Amino acid sequence: MQVTIDGVTYVSHESPAWRDEKNYMAMVDLAPFDLPGMLEQLWLREVGVEGSYEVCCIPFYAYGLALGDVVEKGESETVNRFVRKSGRRVLRVLFAEPRPLMDSRSALRRAVDSAGLLSEWNGDRHVAIDVPDVAVMQSIFDSVQGEIQNGTAFWEWSDAKEFRSA
Template sequence: MESGPSSGRHLITIITHEDPIGRGPTNYIIQADLSNPQDGWREQLWTHQLTEDTFEVACLPFFTYGICYRDVVTIDSNHLVIAVVRKSGHRTLRAALVREHANRDQVHELLHGKTVDMGLPHEWLQGTYLAVDLPPGTDPAPLIETLKPLAQADALYWEIDS
């Protein structure tokens, strides 16, 4: 959804999830505002509707801080997240690969293989952004040990959100 200068409104850029880990037959899409109103960046979040205005997150947010898989959120009349009402205990490990890095494709394959080997649900955005679900009790140390030297080589940036 975009609106242009002729309408007197700012452009809205929406980051979407191509293959959310919790995709199901009854998903409901809401959005999280990623910026102040002038910038217009939002992230689409796949959810399962619990009540009229509460939803359980069914994807791994790439850019929305403070919301993780299976957290319960409320929305306003514009379907924008207004609050987290229950944390699930899941954490999200995010990695952003440096597009210009000479070994970006190899880094992608390495991280993809590591998350699969560890049995961790994950999502990719444009082959450059990785979000990994860390369910309660998951030890991310093996994945972090893979990430550290790649970050030191300026091949990626990473973080863990809860």
């Protein structure tokens, strides 16, 4: 979900992939990723070391982060440092408007479910998919290939850029 308040757009995760009883939240400033005026709210859970947190949602916009990665947050409740990779990746797909007659969103949902993958949707056009093993991704790519070729869907890996804090 996205909400704009006083010129700042806040992106939140309504149903984080790893919802837990003791979750924390922290913001990631998206300006270092060429998205000025946007903040993404990540769900975190504390791990063994004081100040270290595991990412419990699948980032929609923040680069260099994935489900299970460990980060540190500062006193201002912002993620300020990347600590350790989980070994997972995030595939993000954006479906453009207007939607074509052959809309592949349902096919993508089925492929994600069949592959046993976790995903989070931001609205009905933007999905972030947790990828614990790239070997299971062919059916995911196949489900949206037609739209990607036609320019009505776009994809990227979240690790295409390294994490940076503002």
